[in-house]
Amino acid sequence: MAKVAAMTLAETYEHGLAAHRAGRLDEAERAYLEVVAQVDHLPSLHNLGVICDARGRFLEAGQWYRRAAEAAPQSAKRQEALGIHLRTVRDWDAAEAAYRRALALDPASQAAVDLAFVLLAQGRYPEGWSFYESRARRAKMAKRFGTPEWQGEPLAGKRLLIWREEGFGDQMMMARFLPQLAADSVVYVGAGALQRLFAPFGMDYAVYDAGEAPRPEHDVWMLSMSLPHRVGMTAEGLSGTPYLFAEPRRSAGRIGVVTQGQAANRNNAFRSLPGAAAARLMALPGAIGLDPAETGARDFRDTAEIIMGLDLVITVDTSVAHLAGALGRPVWVMLAAHALDWHWPRAGRSAWYDSARLFCQETPGDWDGVVERVIAALAEAKIDG
Template sequence: MILSSIIAKWRDRLCHTPNAAEFYQQLAMDLWAAGQLAAADRALAQALKLAPDRASFWVQRSALAHQLGNIQRAETDQWRALELNPQLVSSRDHLQLGNQLAQQGKLAQARQCYEWAIAQDHQCWEAYFNWGWVAQKSQDFAAEVQAYQRAIAQGCPDARLPDRLAQAWARFGKAAYLDRAYKPSIQAYQNALSLNSQQASYWSDLGCALTAVGQWSEAETAHQKAIALDPQAANYHYNLGNFYWKKADYFQAISAFQNAIQCNIHDAKSHWNLSHILLALGRLTEGFREYEWRWATVQPPPELPHPQWQGESLHGRTILLQAEQGLGDSLQFIRYADLLASSGASVWFSGPAVLHRLFAQLPAIDRVLPVLEPGQILPGVDYRSPLLSLPHQCKTDWATIPNQIPYLTVDPAWPLPPPFKELPAKPKKIGIVWASGYRVEDELHDIYLDKSLSCELLLKALQEFPVMLYSLQVGKNAQDYQPLMGQFPDLNLVDCSPWIQDFADTAAICQQLDLLISVDTSVVHLAGGLGKPTWVLLPARCDWRWLLDRPDSPWYPTMRLFRQAKPGDWSEPLQQARSALSNWLTTS
């Protein structure tokens, strides 16, 4: 009866003016007052359909939704009303709503509420701080800086504000550094220090950013100031060590990393970086001992219940060797299987499938297994060892590097690709690889870029020589040569990648070659282990295993090294390789 009378009251008006949103809103209010909530909700929906920009309608529908128990829609409608007209509520109401939204994790909406609060009351100091907090949580450090700067500009008397702004600048600097925006990072840290010059971490982080752009003197000063402010912080010595390492001041780097370890004996990253420098300097005993700290930085092989070998007698025992890190590491250090087998051990290997055929026919390897599941028990295994722990446990030094070659062999039964069947003795057959293994992870991608050169540069360096080139490049870069062949019409190049499925395939091809010329990647360890003449093109800052400044390798007697003089500049090693190739072709 009530509903009918209300509808009758508004029927004529709505018939004459069907698009009058106000009539539907007033109808909704009458229905609501009469307790007809569902009908009132429908009437408000029609009013909003006709006038969606009327903030007061959204406020009323929000209140009605609350009464109907539809909390989610009530919040949505209230938010829509505030977007249309923030003046509907007071600055304090905006602040309180922002706090509620922040607690719910709705950071973008909370930030908007704080901005509305500030727009209505420029001295709503709590809103500035809370705006800064939600900006920080949202990783929007530029907005965090802006919030505190605006508070200072408005005359906020809060004594915490300068330090909050300094911290915001430091976070901005860190984010810019990680994005490799080094100049903005430097400026941000300098801004932070202008507000608080006694914060050691700002100086250390500034030193890292300055190092990245090669401002050596300023970077060293910044790192030293951090240490002067907090000499017991291992991380500041670690950052200084990285500075000296990048600057190629190796003995200062050693001292800095040792100071970091003195501050914190468990600082694994300092042990790890120290190991690289010691090994590069040829201090193998110390270096391999420090290398045992690598598990805080690199992915360890699966943890198994068998004890890790610590140098105990292996006579009559079985040891499982576990692959770790890159494929080249396995190819280089599987040589220790001979040493262990000669001491009376039965040697098993666990690792990626691409190594299985190659390693299975090595005399020292009794069994080859896939990568194991963590916790898996292998009956008959007495010990296990990650491959790169063997040099330390075997007490490897200059006199005891196991460099007898070949330690890798090729099974004559392995099939050869068609291009290698019935080959003439001449011209000379040279394998080439121009790119290291492709990785997408930031740090590993940088290493890939440092190690790799363009296919065009390598082909240009070799185009004049009367040789056959065989590309052993696989993976993402295998087809890099194809768009270039028009530039090199006289080049004799065979792409071997279609016939390479594992390292046994690559080994069979390598065995047919006279020489391999390659960047630092797994195939150089394969060729070196086979005893093939192998020339390696190295970046200026290369891996520890290539030592410093040497043209040869104590690990591989048939290997020659050609090094960049300047980071990123391949002209010198390529020219050296060209001269060496000219002499080699004349004398061989």
């Protein structure tokens, strides 16, 4: 009889998994609940956490991830899953503890990189960047190049290759460190959309958007997200002053608005505004969308020129927030209470960009409240078309 029951539970789990993959979340949740009512089945516990996270039931999600971690205390994978949830809800102390447990169980775990983001979000930069060095991409690039990775030693007489990493916003964020390099020559491999924006840094620029990767001549190489670690960035030495520049372009509006991030980004479900909230911002007097499809911008240099001609940018957490901040233009960044970003605090100002003002959800998922505060702040500032 025990064997029959076990098979029944297995079939129930498989039914739930199929429903989950098909997007039938109610059905999937019922099946998983039926399984875990009888046994601590780790995949079912984890998937219940996933469903609750997706539905904004974060407290319940944490209970499922914790139960899975407690049921398998020697599993680095379950500790890491708990850490990811805790990082999402920005419970930094608990997330750090979960990631450190995962690393104690498996030093090669991906938890080292996730722990880096937790530390960076708290401004613990030297330790955070050190943990971030464990990312697998470095080993992959070392195989590609077959040349030494730059570790911070003097660069006199050497040609340094910098390979772009992460999204456009991260690349703009890291660009502040480029003037600190003392190499005889630098070649940057990056997206074509950033080439003209980065031209004032005086580097050679090799465009890599797709297809066969370029192989510029170089003596040493590095990934762009290693820049702060290599130059010894600290919280005390971080400046929020402008470091990107563009000539202003006259615009049909005075307020630039971005309400959506790229759909492929795993943080997009948190950071993008629903249609009604987005429409309220776009209906503001003097508002224009900053999507290239609306502005005709060919690249980020064009968008930078448009931003320089505006009074204000209002945006979700996407590349335009970094661009406006790096240009020193007033930018109001709308933030989810729960999200996977590490770049922005949820209170106070941004240490990275002096010109940024942050508007965070007071209740998870409540974008209407954020938009209300933005509109009230606009009225107070008397900014319109």
